[in-house]
Amino acid sequence: MGQTVAQKIIARAAHRDTVEPDEVLWVDVDIAMIHDSGGPRRIWPMLTELGVRVLDPDRLVMVSDHYVPAQDVGAAEILQTTRAFAKEFGVTRFHEAQGIAHTLMVEKAYLRPGMLYVGGDSHTCTGGVLGCLALGMGSTDLFGVVATGRTWLRVPHTIRVEIDGALAVGVTAKDLILTIIGDHGMSGGLYRVLEFGGPAIAGMGIQERSVLTNMCAEIGAKTGIIPADDVTVSYLAERGVDVEPGPVSDQDATYAETWRYDATAVEPVIARPHRHDDVVPASEISGVPVGRAYIGACTGAKHSDLVMAAEVLRGRSVAPGVLLQVAPASRGAWEQAIGDGTAATLMEAGAHILSTGCGACPGIGSGVLGPGEVCISTTSRNARGRMGSPDSQVYLGSAYSVAAAAVAGEIVDPRMLMVVPA
Amino acid sequence: MTIIEGRVWKFGDDVDTDVIVPGRYLIGDVPEIARHVMEGIRPGFADLVEPGDIIVAGSNFGTGSSRDVAVKAMLAIGIRAIVAESFARIYFRNCINSGLAPVECPGASVIEEGQRVRIDLLDGKVTVVDTGVVLEAVPLPKEIASILDAGGLVGFMRREIEADHR
Numbered sequence: 001m002g003q004t005v006a007q008k009i010i011a012r013a014a015h016r017d018t019v020e021p022d023e024v025l026w027v028d029v030d031i032a033m034i035h036d037s038g039g040p041r042r043i044w045p046m047l048t049e050l051g052v053r054v055l056d057p058d059r060l061v062m063v064s065d066h067y068v069p070a071q072d073v074g075a076a077e078i079l080q081t082t083r084a085f086a087k088e089f090g091v092t093r094f095h096e097a098q099g100i101a102h103t104l105m106v107e108k109a110y111l112r113p114g115m116l117y118v119g120g121d122s123h124t125c126t127g128g129v130l131g132c133l134a135l136g137m138g139s140t141d142l143f144g145v146v147a148t149g150r151t152w153l154r155v156p157h158t159i160r161v162e163i164d165g166a167l168a169v170g171v172t173a174k175d176l177i178l179t180i181i182g183d184h185g186m187s188g189g190l191y192r193v194l195e196f197g198g199p200a201i202a203g204m205g206i207q208e209r210s211v212l213t214n215m216c217a218e219i220g221a222k223t224g225i226i227p228a229d230d231v232t233v234s235y236l237a238e239r240g241v242d243v244e245p246g247p248v249s250d251q252d253a254t255y256a257e258t259w260r261y262d263a264t265a266v267e268p269v270i271a272r273p274h275r276h277d278d279v280v281p282a283s284e285i286s287g288v289p290v291g292r293a294y295i296g297a298c299t300g301a302k303h304s305d306l307v308m309a310a311e312v313l314r315g316r317s318v319a320p321g322v323l324l325q326v327a328p329a330s331r332g333a334w335e336q337a338i339g340d341g342t343a344a345t346l347m348e349a350g351a352h353i354l355s356t357g358c359g360a361c362p363g364i365g366s367g368v369l370g371p372g373e374v375c376i377s378t379t380s381r382n383a384r385g386r387m388g389s390p391d392s393q394v395y396l397g398s399a400y401s402v403a404a405a406a407v408a409g410e411i412v413d414p415r416m417l418m419v420v421p422a
Numbered sequence: 423m424t425i426i427e428g429r430v431w432k433f434g435d436d437v438d439t440d441v442i443v444p445g446r447y448l449i450g451d452v453p454e455i456a457r458h459v460m461e462g463i464r465p466g467f468a469d470l471v472e473p474g475d476i477i478v479a480g481s482n483f484g485t486g487s488s489r490d491v492a493v494k495a496m497l498a499i500g501i502r503a504i505v506a507e508s509f510a511r512i513y514f515r516n517c518i519n520s521g522l523a524p525v526e527c528p529g530a531s532v533i534e535e536g537q538r539v540r541i542d543l544l545d546g547k548v549t550v551v552d553t554g555v556v557l558e559a560v561p562l563p564k565e566i567a568s569i570l571d572a573g574g575l576v577g578f579m580r581r582e583i584e585a586d587h588r
Contacts, residue, residue, distance in 0.1 A: 386444075
């Protein structure tokens with residue numbers, strides 16, 4: 001019986017030839033990530049309680065992204081604890097205020113195809129874009145991983161998500177994944193791995209692909225994975241890392257389900273408050289007034305997203321009464337945006353540029369929402385109170401849709417503001 | 423802790439960690455965070471709960487963020503078990519790792535708020551004490567049950583370390 005790529009990665013990590021879905025196994029973890037919010041301040045006391053240390057600091061990456069820049073003394077203390085932890089245990093791959101962990105793990109090529117990666121955050125699944133098995137867990141699990149290098153897991157069933165065709169102009173990976181989530185619901189992938197493939201995926205760059213794996217968290221999946229192909233190999237080669245394509249699933253691997261989509265038929269969509277699976281075409285809810293437009297987070301503020309926003313904003317201004325905020329997903333994304341003129345376009349249109357970091361997405365950093373505020377956002381979640389007040393409302397869409405709403409002062413189909421071939 | 427009995431608080435589907443513990447409170451420590459549990463959908467919940475109470479919910483309980491304070495805060499206010507039709511996977515892990523029993527019970531929707539339920543973790547049974555109805559629960563694999571039995575992952579690792587030193 002053939003094995004899926006997820007089974008192959010787990011089998012290697014469990015020192016087995018093959019594994020079967022629903023088995024519970026202990027596995028070796030190749031690389032782990034912790035951040036300022038769920039990391040040292042929660043994990044350190046547990047290490048101390050047991051009198052154990054970080055087993056292998058070279059297999060740990062640390063990122064301070066949730067509480068940067070410190071907005072009060074409590075946040076500053078969290079950042080101090082994080083720095084002290086890196087120093088105490090000799091963690092050299094520690095990045096403070098350089099970007100969001102999930103973006104950095106990919107951009108810095110810390111992840112490699114075939115790795116078993118555990119991160120202390122639900123959007124760890126983003127990393128599956130490089131063909132590794134990227135598993136998000138909580139602080140206590142990460143305590144176990146950093147102390148022992150191991151964790152337990154249940155071998156997941158895999159859903160093959162086959163995407164034909166190609167996305168049209170003005171339509172993005174965000175629209176595709178929101179469409180999939182809208183169809184299957186926020187628990188539609190519960191405990192399963194979503195394995196993406198097909199012509200539409202082959203034609204996408206790593207940044208756009210990463211939106212698909214990133215939002216596997218929003219469908220309840222254990223993770224998403226895009227087995228490494230030529231695009232992956234080139235992306236890593238540009239960062240000085242030589243790998244071969246694969247691992248891939250066997251031809252006769254068993255899938256729990258196959259979901260088929262035609263990318264050509266996807267249109268710009270928006271998730272309405274307060275459920276990210278309440279997804280409708282942007283054209284259907286055009287006219288909803290917004291006061292805030294937010295381009296941020298690991299989901300929606302990579303360089304590719306900033307470029308999309310600039311495409312809509314070029315030569316236009318943010319509507320009166322709308323505050324457009326941009327929190328780049330990494331320092332690298334912003335440097336690239338400065339270099340190619342994207343940053344200037346955003347600023348000339350009237351965008352308020354925030355520090356790189358998680359920002360308002362988890363309701364922690366700069367730019368949170370007050371009662372009654374209505375926001376359209378490139379982020380991934382819109383549960384009540386996610387970005388601030390429980391009485392605020394968050395609509396989710398692509399960077400095109402957010403930029404278009406910022407200009408129009410209301411939700412519109414972004415293709416109305418773009419040059420779309422007839 | 424193989425038998426747990428308590429009064430039920432009932433919630434629906436897809437209860438998000440942003441609702442259980444909103445991000446704006448994460449800066450604090452567990453006792454302070456615990457005062458705000460569920461306040462967005464059930465104001466004052468932390469004060470209503472008595473030690474030993476049980477949450478019963480629909481599908482995908484604990485979806486969203488990985489924050490395991492969303493489990494530790496439940497323990498802090500006295501919740502002793504969560505019975506749900508299904509759990510979000512990270513929340514399920516966080517329960518096991520913190521010593522809060524997660525009971526996957528596909529028929530949980532028949533249980534009503536205020537009823538008492540008795541959970542047999544080993545047999546995988548949930549009994550509604552008021553009506554006598556017995557519901558099947560998914561039994562925990564033994565590898566996972568042994569972590570819960572140790573009170574969570576820290577306790578489990580302590581046992582392993584002590585066993586190594588013997």
